[in-house]
Amino acid sequence: MREFEKLKMKYILKALFLLFTIHFSLFTFSQDATELVNKVKDKLDKVNDYTATGILRTDVAFIKAPVSKVIVYYKKPDHFRLQKNGGISILPKGGVSVNMRTVISTNNFTALDAGDAVINNVKTKVIKLLPNDENSDVVLSTLYIDEANLLILKAITTTRENGTYEITMHYGKYSEYGLPGKVVFSFDAKNYKLPKGITLDFDEEKPADMERLKNKKGKVEIDYSSYIINKGVDDSVFK
Amino acid sequence: MWQLLQIELYKIFRRPRTYIAFGATAALITLMQFGLKVDGQEYADFMLQSLGSFDVQGKLLNGYMVCYILLQLLLVHVPLLVTLIAADMISGEANLGTLRLLLSKPYSRTSIILAKFFATCIYTLLLLIWVAILALFVSIFVFGTGDLFLMKTEYIVLIKQNDVFWRYCCAFGFAFVALITVASVGFFLSAFAENSIGPIVATMSIIILFTVLGTLNLPVFQTINPYLFTTHMVIWKEFFDEKVNVNNEAIAGSIQDMPQIIHSLIILSIYIIGLITATVWVMRKKDILS
Numbered sequence: 001m002r003e004f005e006k007l008k009m010k011y012i013l014k015a016l017f018l019l020f021t022i023h024f025s026l027f028t029f030s031q032d033a034t035e036l037v038n039k040v041k042d043k044l045d046k047v048n049d050y051t052a053t054g055i056l057r058t059d060v061a062f063i064k065a066p067v068s069k070v071i072v073y074y075k076k077p078d079h080f081r082l083q084k085n086g087g088i089s090i091l092p093k094g095g096v097s098v099n100m101r102t103v104i105s106t107n108n109f110t111a112l113d114a115g116d117a118v119i120n121n122v123k124t125k126v127i128k129l130l131p132n133d134e135n136s137d138v139v140l141s142t143l144y145i146d147e148a149n150l151l152i153l154k155a156i157t158t159t160r161e162n163g164t165y166e167i168t169m170h171y172g173k174y175s176e177y178g179l180p181g182k183v184v185f186s187f188d189a190k191n192y193k194l195p196k197g198i199t200l201d202f203d204e205e206k207p208a209d210m211e212r213l214k215n216k217k218g219k220v221e222i223d224y225s226s227y228i229i230n231k232g233v234d235d236s237v238f239k
Numbered sequence: 240m241w242q243l244l245q246i247e248l249y250k251i252f253r254r255p256r257t258y259i260a261f262g263a264t265a266a267l268i269t270l271m272q273f274g275l276k277v278d279g280q281e282y283a284d285f286m287l288q289s290l291g292s293f294d295v296q297g298k299l300l301n302g303y304m305v306c307y308i309l310l311q312l313l314l315v316h317v318p319l320l321v322t323l324i325a326a327d328m329i330s331g332e333a334n335l336g337t338l339r340l341l342l343s344k345p346y347s348r349t350s351i352i353l354a355k356f357f358a359t360c361i362y363t364l365l366l367l368i369w370v371a372i373l374a375l376f377v378s379i380f381v382f383g384t385g386d387l388f389l390m391k392t393e394y395i396v397l398i399k400q401n402d403v404f405w406r407y408c409c410a411f412g413f414a415f416v417a418l419i420t421v422a423s424v425g426f427f428l429s430a431f432a433e434n435s436i437g438p439i440v441a442t443m444s445i446i447i448l449f450t451v452l453g454t455l456n457l458p459v460f461q462t463i464n465p466y467l468f469t470t471h472m473v474i475w476k477e478f479f480d481e482k483v484n485v486n487n488e489a490i491a492g493s494i495q496d497m498p499q500i501i502h503s504l505i506i507l508s509i510y511i512i513g514l515i516t517a518t519v520w521v522m523r524k525k526d527i528l529s
Contacts, residue, residue, distance in 0.1 A: 057486065057488060059486060059487040059488070060487070061394075061487070062393065062394040062395060063397070064395065064396045064397065064480075064481050064483050064489040065395075065397040065488070066397065066398075066399050066402075066488060066489040066490075066491055068399070082296065083296070084296075084297060087297055087385065087386040087399065087400060088295060088296065088298070088299060088385065088386040088388045088397060089295070090290075090293050090294070090295050090395070090397065091293065091294050091296070092292055092293055092294070093292050093294050162292055163292070187292075
Protein backbone atom coordinates (compact mmCIF):
# COMPACT_ATOMS: atom_id res chain seq x y z
CA MET A 1 0.00 0.00 0.00
CA ARG A 2 2.80 2.38 0.98
CA GLU A 3 4.62 1.52 -2.22
CA PHE A 4 1.51 2.40 -4.18
CA GLU A 5 1.22 5.80 -2.39
CA LYS A 6 4.88 6.53 -3.18
CA LEU A 7 4.39 5.68 -6.85
CA LYS A 8 1.29 7.85 -7.02
CA MET A 9 3.08 10.79 -5.47
CA LYS A 10 5.95 10.32 -7.93
CA TYR A 11 3.57 10.52 -10.91
CA ILE A 12 1.83 13.58 -9.51
CA LEU A 13 5.16 15.35 -9.08
CA LYS A 14 6.20 14.39 -12.58
CA ALA A 15 2.92 15.75 -13.98
CA LEU A 16 3.30 18.99 -12.03
CA PHE A 17 6.84 19.38 -13.27
CA LEU A 18 5.70 18.85 -16.85
CA LEU A 19 2.92 21.39 -16.50
CA PHE A 20 5.28 23.90 -14.97
CA THR A 21 7.78 23.38 -17.76
CA ILE A 22 5.15 23.88 -20.45
CA HIS A 23 3.81 26.98 -18.77
CA PHE A 24 7.27 28.38 -18.25
CA SER A 25 8.18 27.73 -21.87
CA LEU A 26 5.04 29.49 -23.10
CA PHE A 27 5.70 32.38 -20.77
CA THR A 28 9.26 32.62 -22.05
CA PHE A 29 8.07 32.48 -25.68
CA SER A 30 5.52 35.20 -24.99
CA GLN A 31 8.12 37.28 -23.17
CA ASP A 32 10.55 36.86 -26.07
CA ALA A 33 7.91 37.89 -28.56
CA THR A 34 6.94 40.96 -26.51
CA GLU A 35 10.58 41.85 -26.11
CA LEU A 36 11.13 41.64 -29.86
CA VAL A 37 8.07 43.76 -30.60
CA ASN A 38 9.23 46.30 -28.03
CA LYS A 39 12.67 46.42 -29.61
CA VAL A 40 11.07 47.12 -33.00
CA LYS A 41 8.88 49.70 -31.37
CA ASP A 42 11.88 51.40 -29.76
CA LYS A 43 13.51 51.59 -33.16
CA LEU A 44 10.41 53.11 -34.72
CA ASP A 45 10.13 55.49 -31.77
CA LYS A 46 13.25 57.24 -32.99
CA VAL A 47 10.97 58.87 -35.56
CA ASN A 48 8.81 61.62 -34.11
CA ASP A 49 7.62 62.91 -37.44
CA TYR A 50 8.45 62.80 -41.10
CA THR A 51 7.55 64.30 -44.43
CA ALA A 52 8.05 61.90 -47.30
CA THR A 53 7.65 62.19 -51.03
CA GLY A 54 6.70 59.26 -53.17
CA ILE A 55 4.73 57.79 -56.02
CA LEU A 56 1.26 56.37 -55.42
CA ARG A 57 -0.06 53.48 -57.51
CA THR A 58 -3.63 52.27 -57.10
CA ASP A 59 -4.57 48.88 -58.45
CA VAL A 60 -8.22 48.30 -57.69
CA ALA A 61 -10.37 46.69 -60.39
CA PHE A 62 -13.10 49.32 -60.31
CA ILE A 63 -10.82 52.34 -59.97
CA LYS A 64 -9.05 53.88 -62.93
CA ALA A 65 -6.48 56.14 -61.32
CA PRO A 66 -3.23 57.46 -62.73
CA VAL A 67 0.14 57.08 -61.03
CA SER A 68 0.71 60.25 -59.05
CA LYS A 69 3.23 62.03 -56.90
CA VAL A 70 2.27 62.26 -53.24
CA ILE A 71 3.54 63.84 -50.07
CA VAL A 72 3.06 61.83 -46.90
CA TYR A 73 3.06 63.46 -43.47
CA TYR A 74 3.38 61.56 -40.21
CA LYS A 75 3.51 62.72 -36.64
CA LYS A 76 3.47 60.72 -33.43
CA PRO A 77 1.43 59.00 -32.19
CA ASP A 78 -0.86 58.24 -35.14
CA HIS A 79 -1.28 61.33 -37.32
CA PHE A 80 -0.98 60.39 -40.96
CA ARG A 81 -1.86 62.36 -44.06
CA LEU A 82 -1.32 61.59 -47.70
CA GLN A 83 -1.56 64.61 -49.94
CA LYS A 84 -1.63 64.73 -53.69
CA ASN A 85 -0.57 68.12 -55.00
CA GLY A 86 -3.99 69.75 -55.42
CA GLY A 87 -5.34 66.38 -56.48
CA ILE A 88 -7.65 63.64 -55.30
CA SER A 89 -6.44 60.40 -53.78
CA ILE A 90 -8.43 57.22 -53.14
CA LEU A 91 -7.10 55.04 -50.36
CA PRO A 92 -8.54 52.05 -48.57
CA LYS A 93 -9.79 52.89 -45.10
CA GLY A 94 -7.35 51.66 -42.49
CA GLY A 95 -4.73 51.69 -45.18
CA VAL A 96 -3.89 55.29 -44.50
CA SER A 97 -1.81 54.08 -41.59
CA VAL A 98 0.76 52.51 -43.90
CA ASN A 99 3.20 53.01 -41.09
CA MET A 100 4.21 50.26 -38.73
CA ARG A 101 4.43 52.62 -35.79
CA THR A 102 0.63 52.86 -35.82
CA VAL A 103 0.23 49.07 -35.96
CA ILE A 104 2.16 48.67 -32.72
CA SER A 105 1.33 52.05 -31.28
CA THR A 106 0.04 50.70 -27.97
CA ASN A 107 1.59 48.67 -25.17
CA ASN A 108 -1.74 47.05 -24.53
CA PHE A 109 -1.27 43.83 -26.49
CA THR A 110 -0.28 40.23 -26.03
CA ALA A 111 2.49 39.05 -28.31
CA LEU A 112 2.83 35.38 -29.20
CA ASP A 113 5.63 33.69 -31.02
CA ALA A 114 4.20 31.85 -34.01
CA GLY A 115 7.39 30.42 -35.44
CA ASP A 116 9.59 31.43 -38.32
CA ALA A 117 8.96 32.26 -41.96
CA VAL A 118 10.97 33.44 -44.94
CA ILE A 119 9.95 36.68 -46.61
CA ASN A 120 11.90 37.81 -49.70
CA ASN A 121 14.71 35.38 -48.79
CA VAL A 122 14.98 36.88 -45.31
CA LYS A 123 14.35 34.71 -42.25
CA THR A 124 11.71 36.33 -40.11
CA LYS A 125 10.06 35.75 -36.76
CA VAL A 126 6.28 35.48 -36.95
CA ILE A 127 4.62 37.31 -34.09
CA LYS A 128 0.89 37.35 -33.42
CA LEU A 129 -0.32 40.50 -31.71
CA LEU A 130 -3.59 40.31 -29.82
CA PRO A 131 -4.91 43.58 -28.49
CA ASN A 132 -6.00 43.44 -24.86
CA ASP A 133 -8.60 46.15 -25.38
CA GLU A 134 -11.88 44.44 -26.26
CA ASN A 135 -13.10 47.49 -28.15
CA SER A 136 -10.04 47.73 -30.35
CA ASP A 137 -10.80 47.89 -34.08
CA VAL A 138 -7.82 45.63 -34.71
CA VAL A 139 -8.69 42.01 -33.93
CA LEU A 140 -5.36 40.40 -34.77
CA SER A 141 -2.06 41.45 -36.30
CA THR A 142 0.55 39.07 -37.60
CA LEU A 143 4.01 40.58 -37.95
CA TYR A 144 6.91 39.09 -39.86
CA ILE A 145 9.96 40.61 -38.21
CA ASP A 146 13.52 40.52 -39.48
CA GLU A 147 15.13 39.90 -36.08
CA ALA A 148 18.63 40.86 -37.11
CA ASN A 149 17.67 44.31 -38.41
CA LEU A 150 14.54 44.81 -36.30
CA LEU A 151 12.42 45.52 -39.36
CA ILE A 152 8.83 44.48 -40.03
CA LEU A 153 8.81 42.99 -43.50
CA LYS A 154 5.15 42.07 -43.59
CA ALA A 155 2.06 42.64 -41.49
CA ILE A 156 -1.36 41.09 -41.81
CA THR A 157 -4.00 42.93 -39.85
CA THR A 158 -7.60 41.92 -39.33
CA THR A 159 -9.96 44.69 -38.31
CA ARG A 160 -13.62 44.77 -37.35
CA GLU A 161 -14.53 47.61 -39.71
CA ASN A 162 -12.31 47.22 -42.75
CA GLY A 163 -11.63 43.50 -43.07
CA THR A 164 -8.17 42.02 -43.46
CA TYR A 165 -5.32 43.83 -45.12
CA GLU A 166 -1.73 42.95 -45.77
CA ILE A 167 1.15 45.36 -45.76
CA THR A 168 4.47 44.37 -47.31
CA MET A 169 7.47 46.59 -46.81
CA HIS A 170 10.71 46.88 -48.70
CA TYR A 171 13.50 48.78 -47.04
CA GLY A 172 16.23 50.95 -48.43
CA LYS A 173 18.37 53.76 -47.12
CA TYR A 174 15.97 54.72 -44.34
CA SER A 175 15.93 51.26 -42.71
CA GLU A 176 17.85 52.52 -39.67
CA TYR A 177 14.66 54.40 -38.74
CA GLY A 178 12.45 51.47 -39.68
CA LEU A 179 10.99 53.48 -42.55
CA PRO A 180 10.29 51.58 -45.75
CA GLY A 181 11.31 52.57 -49.26
CA LYS A 182 8.24 50.89 -50.65
CA VAL A 183 4.95 49.85 -49.09
CA VAL A 184 2.48 47.53 -50.78
CA PHE A 185 -0.95 47.45 -49.26
CA SER A 186 -3.21 44.55 -50.33
CA PHE A 187 -6.84 44.14 -49.37
CA ASP A 188 -10.19 42.74 -50.43
CA ALA A 189 -12.06 45.39 -52.34
CA LYS A 190 -15.76 45.24 -51.68
CA ASN A 191 -18.24 45.41 -54.54
CA TYR A 192 -18.91 48.79 -56.01
CA LYS A 193 -22.08 49.72 -57.81
CA LEU A 194 -23.94 53.00 -57.98
CA PRO A 195 -27.53 53.45 -59.18
CA LYS A 196 -27.76 55.22 -62.52
CA GLY A 197 -30.01 57.83 -60.94
CA ILE A 198 -27.11 59.02 -58.80
CA THR A 199 -24.39 58.95 -61.43
CA LEU A 200 -26.76 60.43 -64.03
CA ASP A 201 -25.29 57.86 -66.44
CA PHE A 202 -28.47 56.89 -68.19
CA ASP A 203 -26.72 55.33 -71.13
CA GLU A 204 -25.53 51.76 -71.08
CA GLU A 205 -22.00 51.20 -69.88
CA LYS A 206 -19.53 49.36 -72.06
CA PRO A 207 -19.04 45.72 -71.12
CA ALA A 208 -15.39 45.79 -72.27
CA ASP A 209 -14.01 46.10 -68.76
CA MET A 210 -16.45 43.82 -67.00
CA GLU A 211 -14.00 40.90 -66.81
CA ARG A 212 -11.43 43.12 -65.17
CA LEU A 213 -14.01 44.35 -62.68
CA LYS A 214 -14.51 40.82 -61.35
CA ASN A 215 -11.11 40.92 -59.66
CA LYS A 216 -11.87 41.78 -56.07
CA LYS A 217 -8.28 42.06 -54.82
CA GLY A 218 -7.03 45.57 -54.39
CA LYS A 219 -3.51 46.90 -54.08
CA VAL A 220 -2.07 50.29 -53.26
CA GLU A 221 1.66 50.96 -53.54
CA ILE A 222 3.69 53.87 -52.32
CA ASP A 223 7.26 54.17 -53.56
CA TYR A 224 9.06 56.59 -51.27
CA SER A 225 11.84 58.60 -52.83
CA SER A 226 12.85 60.70 -49.81
CA TYR A 227 12.10 61.29 -46.14
CA ILE A 228 12.64 64.38 -44.04
CA ILE A 229 12.81 62.91 -40.53
CA ASN A 230 12.30 64.67 -37.20
CA LYS A 231 12.29 68.18 -38.65
CA GLY A 232 8.81 68.93 -37.35
CA VAL A 233 5.42 68.76 -39.07
CA ASP A 234 2.79 71.39 -38.42
CA ASP A 235 -0.44 70.09 -36.87
CA SER A 236 -2.49 72.05 -39.41
CA VAL A 237 -1.37 69.56 -42.09
CA PHE A 238 -3.54 66.86 -40.51
CA LYS A 239 -6.71 68.96 -40.31
CA MET B 240 -24.26 82.51 -100.17
CA TRP B 241 -22.53 84.75 -97.62
CA GLN B 242 -25.18 87.43 -98.15
CA LEU B 243 -27.95 84.86 -97.67
CA LEU B 244 -26.27 83.63 -94.52
CA GLN B 245 -26.05 87.18 -93.14
CA ILE B 246 -29.74 87.71 -93.83
CA GLU B 247 -30.68 84.46 -92.11
CA LEU B 248 -28.51 85.28 -89.10
CA TYR B 249 -30.11 88.72 -88.90
CA LYS B 250 -33.54 87.08 -88.90
CA ILE B 251 -32.57 84.63 -86.17
CA PHE B 252 -31.05 87.18 -83.82
CA ARG B 253 -33.81 89.73 -84.37
CA ARG B 254 -36.40 87.41 -82.84
CA PRO B 255 -36.83 87.47 -79.04
CA ARG B 256 -37.41 83.69 -79.11
CA THR B 257 -33.74 83.21 -79.96
CA TYR B 258 -32.68 84.54 -76.59
CA ILE B 259 -34.96 82.20 -74.62
CA ALA B 260 -32.36 79.45 -74.94
CA PHE B 261 -29.53 81.72 -73.77
CA GLY B 262 -31.61 82.96 -70.83
CA ALA B 263 -32.87 79.50 -69.88
CA THR B 264 -29.42 77.91 -69.89
CA ALA B 265 -27.96 80.84 -67.94
CA ALA B 266 -30.70 80.54 -65.30
CA LEU B 267 -30.37 76.76 -65.04
CA ILE B 268 -26.57 76.78 -64.82
CA THR B 269 -26.47 79.63 -62.31
CA LEU B 270 -29.06 77.95 -60.10
CA MET B 271 -27.21 74.64 -60.13
CA GLN B 272 -23.88 76.30 -59.45
CA PHE B 273 -25.44 78.14 -56.53
CA GLY B 274 -26.93 74.90 -55.20
CA LEU B 275 -23.65 73.04 -55.53
CA LYS B 276 -21.74 75.90 -53.92
CA VAL B 277 -24.07 75.86 -50.91
CA ASP B 278 -24.80 72.14 -50.54
CA GLY B 279 -22.35 70.49 -52.92
CA GLN B 280 -20.38 68.81 -50.15
CA GLU B 281 -23.49 66.93 -49.05
CA TYR B 282 -24.03 65.74 -52.61
CA ALA B 283 -20.39 64.59 -52.79
CA ASP B 284 -20.61 62.86 -49.39
CA PHE B 285 -23.78 61.09 -50.49
CA MET B 286 -22.05 59.75 -53.59
CA LEU B 287 -18.98 58.70 -51.61
CA GLN B 288 -21.08 56.58 -49.24
CA SER B 289 -21.14 53.86 -51.86
CA LEU B 290 -17.35 53.68 -51.76
CA GLY B 291 -17.61 52.27 -48.25
CA SER B 292 -14.16 50.94 -47.54
CA PHE B 293 -12.32 53.79 -49.28
CA ASP B 294 -11.26 57.23 -48.18
CA VAL B 295 -11.32 59.92 -50.83
CA GLN B 296 -9.13 62.89 -50.00
CA GLY B 297 -8.85 66.12 -51.94
CA LYS B 298 -11.04 68.74 -53.51
CA LEU B 299 -13.77 66.65 -55.08
CA LEU B 300 -16.20 69.37 -55.99
CA ASN B 301 -14.05 71.50 -58.28
CA GLY B 302 -14.94 73.37 -61.46
CA TYR B 303 -14.32 70.36 -63.69
CA MET B 304 -16.61 68.11 -61.64
CA VAL B 305 -19.34 70.79 -61.53
CA CYS B 306 -19.11 71.24 -65.30
CA TYR B 307 -19.48 67.48 -65.83
CA ILE B 308 -22.60 67.38 -63.63
CA LEU B 309 -24.04 70.38 -65.51
CA LEU B 310 -23.34 68.91 -68.93
CA GLN B 311 -24.98 65.60 -68.02
CA LEU B 312 -28.17 67.49 -67.29
CA LEU B 313 -27.89 70.22 -69.91
CA LEU B 314 -27.04 68.15 -72.91
CA VAL B 315 -30.42 66.48 -72.51
CA HIS B 316 -32.24 69.82 -72.45
CA VAL B 317 -30.22 71.99 -74.81
CA PRO B 318 -31.42 69.99 -77.86
CA LEU B 319 -34.95 71.04 -76.99
CA LEU B 320 -33.82 74.68 -77.06
CA VAL B 321 -32.06 74.22 -80.38
CA THR B 322 -35.32 72.84 -81.74
CA LEU B 323 -37.06 76.19 -81.05
CA ILE B 324 -34.98 77.82 -83.74
CA ALA B 325 -34.21 74.97 -86.13
CA ALA B 326 -37.82 73.82 -86.52
CA ASP B 327 -38.90 77.39 -87.20
CA MET B 328 -36.44 78.12 -89.99
CA ILE B 329 -38.65 77.17 -92.93
CA SER B 330 -42.09 76.80 -91.36
CA GLY B 331 -41.75 80.22 -89.74
CA GLU B 332 -41.35 81.80 -93.18
CA ALA B 333 -44.35 79.81 -94.43
CA ASN B 334 -46.39 80.99 -91.49
CA LEU B 335 -45.50 84.64 -92.13
CA GLY B 336 -46.18 84.21 -95.83
CA THR B 337 -42.64 85.23 -96.80
CA LEU B 338 -41.42 81.87 -98.06
CA ARG B 339 -42.66 82.35 -101.64
CA LEU B 340 -41.14 85.82 -101.71
CA LEU B 341 -37.87 84.49 -100.36
CA LEU B 342 -37.68 81.70 -102.90
CA SER B 343 -38.41 84.09 -105.74
CA LYS B 344 -35.03 85.78 -105.14
CA PRO B 345 -32.29 85.17 -107.71
CA TYR B 346 -30.77 82.38 -105.68
CA SER B 347 -31.28 78.68 -106.06
CA ARG B 348 -33.55 76.96 -103.59
CA THR B 349 -30.60 74.82 -102.53
CA SER B 350 -28.56 77.93 -101.66
CA ILE B 351 -31.41 79.42 -99.65
CA ILE B 352 -32.06 76.18 -97.73
CA LEU B 353 -28.35 75.65 -97.07
CA ALA B 354 -27.98 79.26 -95.91
CA LYS B 355 -30.81 78.68 -93.47
CA PHE B 356 -29.19 75.49 -92.25
CA PHE B 357 -25.76 77.12 -91.81
CA ALA B 358 -27.38 79.97 -89.91
CA THR B 359 -28.96 77.36 -87.60
CA CYS B 360 -25.52 75.80 -87.16
CA ILE B 361 -24.04 79.18 -86.19
CA TYR B 362 -26.85 79.75 -83.70
CA THR B 363 -26.23 76.27 -82.22
CA LEU B 364 -22.50 76.94 -82.02
CA LEU B 365 -23.07 80.24 -80.21
CA LEU B 366 -25.44 78.54 -77.78
CA LEU B 367 -22.88 75.85 -77.10
CA ILE B 368 -20.12 78.43 -76.57
CA TRP B 369 -22.46 80.19 -74.14
CA VAL B 370 -23.00 76.90 -72.28
CA ALA B 371 -19.24 76.27 -72.26
CA ILE B 372 -18.52 79.74 -70.85
CA LEU B 373 -21.09 79.35 -68.10
CA ALA B 374 -20.69 75.66 -67.27
CA LEU B 375 -16.93 75.35 -67.62
CA PHE B 376 -15.26 78.73 -67.22
CA VAL B 377 -17.61 80.18 -64.61
CA SER B 378 -17.47 76.88 -62.66
CA ILE B 379 -13.66 76.98 -62.77
CA PHE B 380 -13.79 80.58 -61.55
CA VAL B 381 -16.22 79.77 -58.72
CA PHE B 382 -15.04 76.28 -57.67
CA GLY B 383 -11.41 76.25 -58.85
CA THR B 384 -9.72 73.39 -60.67
CA GLY B 385 -8.53 69.96 -59.59
CA ASP B 386 -8.52 66.32 -60.60
CA LEU B 387 -11.75 65.06 -62.13
CA PHE B 388 -13.31 62.30 -60.05
CA LEU B 389 -16.13 60.54 -61.85
CA MET B 390 -18.29 57.86 -60.28
CA LYS B 391 -19.86 55.71 -62.95
CA THR B 392 -22.29 52.91 -62.20
CA GLU B 393 -19.66 50.16 -62.41
CA TYR B 394 -16.37 51.93 -61.84
CA ILE B 395 -14.59 55.13 -60.89
CA VAL B 396 -12.42 57.26 -63.13
CA LEU B 397 -9.86 59.68 -61.76
CA ILE B 398 -8.42 62.05 -64.35
CA LYS B 399 -5.49 64.32 -63.55
CA GLN B 400 -6.17 68.03 -63.57
CA ASN B 401 -3.82 68.73 -66.48
CA ASP B 402 -5.49 65.98 -68.52
CA VAL B 403 -9.04 67.32 -68.31
CA PHE B 404 -9.34 70.55 -70.31
CA TRP B 405 -8.68 69.04 -73.74
CA ARG B 406 -11.33 66.41 -72.97
CA TYR B 407 -13.88 69.18 -72.45
CA CYS B 408 -12.85 70.80 -75.74
CA CYS B 409 -13.42 67.46 -77.51
CA ALA B 410 -16.68 66.86 -75.62
CA PHE B 411 -18.02 70.27 -76.68
CA GLY B 412 -16.95 69.55 -80.25
CA PHE B 413 -18.84 66.27 -80.14
CA ALA B 414 -21.85 67.96 -78.52
CA PHE B 415 -21.86 70.42 -81.42
CA VAL B 416 -22.27 67.56 -83.92
CA ALA B 417 -24.98 66.02 -81.71
CA LEU B 418 -26.89 69.31 -81.53
CA ILE B 419 -26.59 69.82 -85.28
CA THR B 420 -28.23 66.41 -85.67
CA VAL B 421 -31.17 67.61 -83.59
CA ALA B 422 -31.24 70.84 -85.60
CA SER B 423 -31.34 68.77 -88.80
CA VAL B 424 -34.35 66.82 -87.57
CA GLY B 425 -36.19 70.04 -86.72
CA PHE B 426 -35.08 71.62 -89.99
CA PHE B 427 -36.32 68.64 -91.99
CA LEU B 428 -39.73 68.59 -90.30
CA SER B 429 -39.94 72.35 -90.73
CA ALA B 430 -40.05 71.83 -94.51
CA PHE B 431 -43.44 70.14 -94.26
CA ALA B 432 -45.32 72.57 -92.04
CA GLU B 433 -47.03 75.90 -92.52
CA ASN B 434 -46.44 77.01 -88.92
CA SER B 435 -43.65 76.48 -86.36
CA ILE B 436 -45.56 74.78 -83.56
CA GLY B 437 -45.96 71.46 -85.39
CA PRO B 438 -42.29 70.82 -86.26
CA ILE B 439 -41.08 72.14 -82.87
CA VAL B 440 -43.41 69.83 -80.94
CA ALA B 441 -42.72 66.93 -83.33
CA THR B 442 -38.94 67.29 -82.97
CA MET B 443 -39.17 67.52 -79.19
CA SER B 444 -41.42 64.46 -79.15
CA ILE B 445 -38.95 62.50 -81.26
CA ILE B 446 -36.09 63.43 -78.90
CA ILE B 447 -38.12 62.47 -75.83
CA LEU B 448 -39.38 59.24 -77.38
CA PHE B 449 -35.92 58.15 -78.57
CA THR B 450 -34.37 59.06 -75.19
CA VAL B 451 -37.02 57.03 -73.35
CA LEU B 452 -36.50 54.06 -75.66
CA GLY B 453 -32.75 54.24 -75.05
CA THR B 454 -33.14 54.54 -71.29
CA LEU B 455 -35.62 51.69 -70.91
CA ASN B 456 -32.93 49.14 -71.75
CA LEU B 457 -35.51 46.51 -72.67
CA PRO B 458 -34.35 43.75 -75.04
CA VAL B 459 -37.16 44.52 -77.47
CA PHE B 460 -35.79 48.06 -77.99
CA GLN B 461 -32.13 47.13 -77.90
CA THR B 462 -32.13 46.14 -81.56
CA ILE B 463 -33.15 49.64 -82.64
CA ASN B 464 -31.14 51.56 -80.04
CA PRO B 465 -27.90 51.60 -82.10
CA TYR B 466 -29.77 53.43 -84.88
CA LEU B 467 -31.35 56.14 -82.73
CA PHE B 468 -29.47 59.43 -82.85
CA THR B 469 -30.16 60.03 -79.15
CA THR B 470 -28.12 56.90 -78.30
CA HIS B 471 -25.08 58.51 -79.93
CA MET B 472 -25.64 62.01 -78.57
CA VAL B 473 -24.46 61.00 -75.08
CA ILE B 474 -21.20 59.48 -76.31
CA TRP B 475 -19.39 62.74 -75.45
CA LYS B 476 -18.92 61.11 -72.03
CA GLU B 477 -16.47 58.65 -73.57
CA PHE B 478 -13.92 61.46 -73.65
CA PHE B 479 -13.91 61.19 -69.86
CA ASP B 480 -12.95 57.55 -69.65
CA GLU B 481 -9.34 56.46 -69.68
CA LYS B 482 -7.54 53.30 -70.75
CA VAL B 483 -5.51 51.39 -68.19
CA ASN B 484 -2.23 49.53 -68.63
CA VAL B 485 -1.48 45.97 -67.45
CA ASN B 486 -0.88 47.27 -63.93
CA ASN B 487 -4.33 48.87 -63.94
CA GLU B 488 -2.83 52.36 -64.00
CA ALA B 489 -4.81 54.93 -65.95
CA ILE B 490 -2.95 56.16 -69.01
CA ALA B 491 -2.91 59.95 -69.16
CA GLY B 492 -4.18 61.37 -72.44
CA SER B 493 -5.91 58.15 -73.47
CA ILE B 494 -9.54 57.51 -74.34
CA GLN B 495 -11.08 54.16 -73.43
CA ASP B 496 -13.31 53.71 -76.46
CA MET B 497 -12.23 55.91 -79.34
CA PRO B 498 -13.80 53.58 -81.97
CA GLN B 499 -17.18 54.13 -80.30
CA ILE B 500 -16.75 57.90 -80.55
CA ILE B 501 -15.84 57.65 -84.22
CA HIS B 502 -18.74 55.27 -84.85
CA SER B 503 -21.17 57.67 -83.17
CA LEU B 504 -19.78 60.62 -85.11
CA ILE B 505 -20.32 58.70 -88.33
CA ILE B 506 -23.90 57.80 -87.40
CA LEU B 507 -24.68 61.41 -86.43
CA SER B 508 -23.06 62.69 -89.64
CA ILE B 509 -25.17 60.27 -91.69
CA TYR B 510 -28.26 61.67 -89.96
CA ILE B 511 -27.19 65.26 -90.69
CA ILE B 512 -26.27 64.69 -94.34
CA GLY B 513 -29.34 62.50 -94.92
CA LEU B 514 -31.79 64.95 -93.36
CA ILE B 515 -30.33 68.04 -95.01
CA THR B 516 -30.22 66.33 -98.41
CA ALA B 517 -33.83 65.24 -97.89
CA THR B 518 -34.82 68.79 -96.86
CA VAL B 519 -33.20 70.28 -99.96
CA TRP B 520 -34.83 67.63 -102.14
CA VAL B 521 -38.28 68.24 -100.59
CA MET B 522 -37.97 72.01 -100.92
CA ARG B 523 -36.80 71.81 -104.50
CA LYS B 524 -39.81 69.69 -105.40
CA LYS B 525 -42.26 71.52 -103.22
CA ASP B 526 -44.99 73.67 -104.65
CA ILE B 527 -44.72 76.80 -102.50
CA LEU B 528 -48.13 78.27 -101.89
CA SER B 529 -47.44 80.53 -98.91
